[in-house]
Amino acid sequence: MTALRVDLQSTLGEFSLQITEQLNIDTVLGVLGNNGAGKTTLLRLLAGLDQTEQGVIEFGGSPWLDTSRGIFVPPHKRRIGMVFQDARLFPHLTVMGNLDFAADRAAGQLLPHKEVIKTLGLEKLLARSPEGLSGGERQRVALARALMSAPQLLLMDEPLSAADMGYRIELLPYLRQVIDRFKIPTLYVAHTLDELTQLADQLLVLRGGRCAALGLVNEVLAQLDLPEVAGRKEASSIITARVTSHDLDYQLTSLRFGGQSLSLSGLVAKPNEDVRIRVFATDVAIALTKPQGISIRNVLPAVVTAIRVDVASPFADVLVAVDGQSLRVRMTRASLDEMNLRESQHVFALLKTASLASD
Incomplete structure (x- = not known):
């Protein structure tokens, strides 16, 4: 350095x-x-x-x-x-x-x-x-x-x-x-x-x-009050994970970080290599209970660590921790109020496999 x-x-x-x-x-x-x-x-x-x-x-x-x-x-x-x-x-x-x-x-x-x-x-x-x-x-x-x-x-x-x-x-x-x-x-x-x-x-x-x-x-x-990283097209998070295997038939890559498994579209890197994944805030949803019977493959236990509400827009940003890594979530203020989300609350972060791409 x-x-x-x-x-x-x-x-x-x-x-x-x-x-x-x-x-x-x-x-x-x-x-x-x-x-x-x-x-x-x-x-x-x-x-x-x-x-x-x-x-x-x-x-x-x-x-x-x-x-x-x-x-x-x-x-x-x-x-x-x-x-x-x-x-x-x-x-x-x-x-x-x-x-x-x-x-x-x-x-x-x-x-x-x-x-x-x-x-x-x-x-x-x-x-x-x-x-x-x-x-x-x-x-x-x-x-x-x-x-x-x-x-x-x-x-x-x-x-x-x-x-x-x-x-x-x-x-x-x-x-x-x-x-x-x-x-x-x-x-x-x-x-x-x-x-x-x-x-x-x-x-x-x-x-x-x-x-x-x-x-x-x-x-x-992860700084929710930083405008330069908060735009609709910019707001995102970085997850670092290790490739565990590839599914050639379905063209998917399986990864692991901490105790979590993650599915990524496409065949990325080689097994045991680390990859960096950019996750856009608009591609993450939150559930209060673990959902069943849905197409979303990545359902990760998480804890809410920060909430920022933009009263001048329809949106709010929520930061959740997943096995030591942070995910930024953009949702409507209406959904935030209906779910009554609060800091330290245990939730599930939902990430669509099709929306994830390795950087």
Whole structure:
């Protein structure tokens, strides 16, 4: 785990970024926030592309910035790899030329060219020019170029925001492979939770240039009063479970976490592998007694741990604990009142198998 200490105060027009945090990055720290929250500003300050009137940045105990001591390490000496929303490839160079350009200007130890190229599936693209590449291919090349210098820290600024759904589906497995293979501490900026629930293990939520939340992804998602994770399409939970078996005839995967069994649609991972499942709050129901004769396969004993009512909408959010893991449930206020739910109450959480998908 690598320590990144930031104590920054930066003002640009009417916007100000004020953040003081110790960010202990294991693999991927996701940075979430609405437009104008300060996500890109933070990354540019970390990269040294912008300067601030007051602040400290320390990475791994080494100062990159300390305005009180007159310290400013320039971008090329910070050993940072950066991937932007647009690939920013050199149009006059081939794919191989873009990679060589980055490697030639890097200082210190480099990652093996062949390993980077293989991990990102670029073998057949090396002789092509950027204009002949798809959007997903361009971003894969941009990521490879950022990796060529074996960076200490990888900064990714919404790399999938410009990609359509097809490219996003194509790119995510490559991003996962890069994270698992090279284990470079990464800050991954996004304005939605889609990629972050699949890639990040921690989450920093920015709002108006301030830290609104920081913690493990599942802990942040469980904060019922956090608007950035409470939208109709965003409200969700993460369950980590181990694959126990596959049913080839019915195309189902059986999993286990704690003392609970779970059924997942599709054939996912291999037996004894851990998977992370995103469960949307609208796909979970609550029963006061264990139901019989229903099509829902996942009926899990649970305990209510928190309730939040939104009087400005028809809905309420309920947090339940299932064998040490949290599930967020969205239901109508009418149902909440009719069931007379209260904290510490024992209930059953109902999850449709067809609605569950592994991240």
